[in-house]
Amino acid sequence: MAAPLRLISRLAVVTGGGSGIGRAVCQRFAAEGASVVVADVSEGSANQTLESLPREHRGQEHMAVGVDVSSRESVERMVTTIQRQYFQPPSVCVTAAGITQDEFLLKMEEDDFDRVIQVNLKGTFLLTQAVSKALVASGSSKGSIITVGSIVGKVGNIGQVNYTASKAGVEGLTRTAAKELSRFGIRCNCVLPGFINTPMTHKVPEKVISKITSIIPLGRMGEPAEVADVCAFLASDDSRYITGISVEVTGGLFIG
Numbered sequence: 001m002a003a004p005l006r007l008i009s010r011l012a013v014v015t016g017g018g019s020g021i022g023r024a025v026c027q028r029f030a031a032e033g034a035s036v037v038v039a040d041v042s043e044g045s046a047n048q049t050l051e052s053l054p055r056e057h058r059g060q061e062h063m064a065v066g067v068d069v070s071s072r073e074s075v076e077r078m079v080t081t082i083q084r085q086y087f088q089p090p091s092v093c094v095t096a097a098g099i100t101q102d103e104f105l106l107k108m109e110e111d112d113f114d115r116v117i118q119v120n121l122k123g124t125f126l127l128t129q130a131v132s133k134a135l136v137a138s139g140s141s142k143g144s145i146i147t148v149g150s151i152v153g154k155v156g157n158i159g160q161v162n163y164t165a166s167k168a169g170v171e172g173l174t175r176t177a178a179k180e181l182s183r184f185g186i187r188c189n190c191v192l193p194g195f196i197n198t199p200m201t202h203k204v205p206e207k208v209i210s211k212i213t214s215i216i217p218l219g220r221m222g223e224p225a226e227v228a229d230v231c232a233f234l235a236s237d238d239s240r241y242i243t244g245i246s247v248e249v250t251g252g253l254f255i256g
């Protein structure tokens with residue numbers, strides 16, 4: 001089925017665009033007509049995504065940039081680079097960069113706690129702030145920021161005290177940003193994926209995956225494209241009256 005064309009003339013930046021969910025978001029946005037900035041700490045993977053993007057619409061121009069979302073300097077440099085290239089800030093931003101460093105609470109090193117918070121939570125803060133500042137300064141009348149939390153931020157997950165804390169934080173941050181930025185026409189929403197088939201979950205032992213799959217009502221893990229579909233809806237005007245929400249993309253996992 002051909003994708004609808006809801007993002008023609010939009011400029012979108014997607015962090016974590018080099019892999020998994022971020023890559024699928026870049027592909028979906030490009031298929032809907034957006035110009036896409038693929039941003040990732042791994043420039044090689046960002047370039048691989050870039051090469052896979054369709055350019056079928058007039059004015060559609062994609063680029064790849066290296067960024068470390070946990071560094072203010074790096075994030076600000078990226079936003080400046082984008083504005084130089086396109087003469088406007090991105091009006092759509094998806095913060096899909098994320099990491100795990102799993103360990104039981106009783107054994108977790110402080111550095112592993114800090115690193116996950118820095119990338120997942122502080123990275124989301126830095127992106128949201130830099131993009132919304134640029135949008136407000138440009139006088140743009142609308143924007144859509146889509147953050148990536150996780151269903152485990154709501155329910156907890158053994159071995160992920162750092163990750164679940166970071167993702168719960170992302171949800172709170174998104175709701176606050178939605179309240180503060182709505183007067184500038186900027187909507188902020190969060191997607192909460194469940195267990196999605198990406199390099200991140202390829203690290204999870206097969207035994208654990210089959211146990212989880214057995215409790216997912218839809219009976220399988222999700223695909224990155226299924227999260228990207230929801231992000232495209234949240235980026236587009238189809239969701240113009242929606243802000244501050246979290247959308248679970250979990251196949252029904254943990255619905256209660």
Ligand SMILES: NC(=O)c1ccc[n+]([C@@H]2O[C@H](COP(=O)([O-])OP(=O)(O)OC[C@H]3O[C@@H](n4cnc5c(N)ncnc54)[C@H](O)[C@@H]3O)[C@@H](O)[C@H]2O)c1
Pocket residue numbers: 015016017018019020021022039040041042045067068069070095096097098099119123148149150151192193194195196197198199200201
């Ligand atoms: N896969 C899942 O089941 C799942 C579930 C819930 C939430 N999520 C979230 O979805 C997002 C994407 O996850 P994924 O499964 O696609 O993982 P992934 O590992 O396939 O991709 C993550 C990408 O983020 C990039 N990245 C890591 N640190 C970065 C940094 N400091 N700056 C910029 N880029 C950086 C990586 O290079 C990689 O390309 C993450 O935030 C993750 O926490 C994933």
